[in-house]
Amino acid sequence: MFTDVKDTDVYDYRKSKEERYGTYMRELRRKDHSIKKSVRTALGYLDIYIYYPKELKTNIVYFNAHGGGMCLSNFELDMPYCQKICDAIGCIVVNVDYFVAPEYKFPKTYTSMYEMIKYCNEHRDEFAFGDAKFVIGGNSAGGQISAAVIQLEKQDHEDFIKGLVLNYAPCDQHIDQTKVIDQQKAISPSRIHQYQAWEYNDASEIEDPLSSIVNSDPRIYPPTLENTAELDSLRAGEEQFAEMLQKQGTYVDYKCYSGCQHGFTHQELHEYNAEASEDAWKRIEAFLKKLAKNEGRK
Template sequence: MSDVLDEVREFRTAAASHARSQPRALPDLPSGTFEVVDTTPGAPVPQLRVYHPAVGPDVPGVFVNLHGGGFVLGGWQDDDPYCRFLADASGCAVVNVDYPLAPEDAFPAALHQTYDVLGWIADHGRLLGVDGARLAVGGHSAGGNLAAASALLARRHGRPLLRGVVVDHAPLDLATSPADELASPVRAQDLGGLPPTLVITAEHDLLRAEGDRYAARLSAAGVDTEHVVFPGCGHGFTHVGPEEQATAAWLRMATFLRRVLGEPEGAWA
């Protein structure tokens, strides 16, 4: 097992180096503009990276962002500049989470940490300078899966109350045997009662079909659903371009967050 982990870590290092050498969408976005906030003893993570909007309310709503990477790669740095963009464009704060990766931390470790972080922010948002009662979650690729699954888990436990979910080009059907709705949200028996959800898919992405199916099932279950298919794009386009479509997708996320986080009352229940 140690040999396998060594190979995985070598692969992560090589993948990160390759990613840094490639052009990214919105290349002029600033990096490293977050505030590191220490959490309370017993919190799910010891620190959180918080991006406050340049213009917005004194105590904004908050969006928890989850990076991609196939559950084995990636980190918060991949989404750093985009979190700044989302905060400024939406007027809400953004918390950029670095969840545990497989195989060291296998399913459902990342999901449960995500859920625990959401619960902690709902209860202790004041420590981050945010309104924990106006809380949304979203992610990209694997992070989108975790966001959708955390909404199912929140519904199962009756907390925390989420105002919205962003699912960006995500794998939603991992077809575990027996199928687990927390691994494959599109296979959940019942999707009713979930918070408003924005589903973004890309025309040429191999994951498009399951994202489209998820959006259709949400809508059929009576969930307030926005679904946008970006033409001419492949997997990861929000991070690698084309830039015009990537910008449009981030702005669509910001518009959705302004809508669902705009008022202090009325969270879904």
């Protein structure tokens, strides 16, 4: 299934992103006010960037996982939005520079991410996290990673992650192109195939619940928020995941943004939709505040 894509093909793909966003990302780094920390995992040190509010108003630590098809390390693109959430509701936000494929194939991204967040929970004083509730979420691939981390947490018989946020996340690795409204405005099948080839050792791994979270047990998830895009090729899987949680009685706040494409929340992307983006981030902020007040429920 993946013999037509080489791992080394990723370098040209990354180069294209560097040419498009490199200057912008370096400027974001220059202006950024986060505090960098590193957490040792079995794969080595994983870097995190922590945003502390001037005044803690919402007792939440929100761990953010950026997008990038599991193969891009462009965590800088999420810097403005991490700062935005931190400033808007006065909570701590952690932007995670996780390990990516093909250098780190399935399931290494997920297991190392879980190691990091577990370490943070067990060493709260080191990061000044106090008794804040941990919530995890992300954009695109970062959302899938976040859901996978919750699966690993439950396998580890732990229960310290109290909420999940998904922005247009791949919930099902089997993309039904017949459900795509506009092929020109959705992620192309060839690009999805590349992402999967770089991420997985063999095709069977796309069935794993860590990969296709619609194959996981819906009973394990905490209160969840989903922002999806009508024109996204990932929408059907997101809808299915939301329905799974609803049927189990798990709190899920789902919204599909009409006329929007994958990536609509990020200003630097051509898919950006200013009005929908502002609403999506406000929904995340409101969700985090709700969880802090124990208003989220199963």
